[in-house]
Amino acid sequence: MKLVPPKKTPPKPKARGELQEEPDDDLLSHGEPHY
Numbered sequence: 001m002k003l004v005p006p007k008k009t010p011p012k013p014k015a016r017g018e019l020q021e022e023p024d025d026d027l028l029s030h031g032e033p034h035y
Helices: 022-030
Strands: none
16 A cells, blocks of 8 residues: 555545545556555
């Protein structure tokens, strides 16, 4: 698991623990999953 870029940091303090809106959003933004 890697740290997210600044633009992704504000909306996901809680998303880190929930893991429900992260995977698809990260895939679209980075092209690679964090998990």
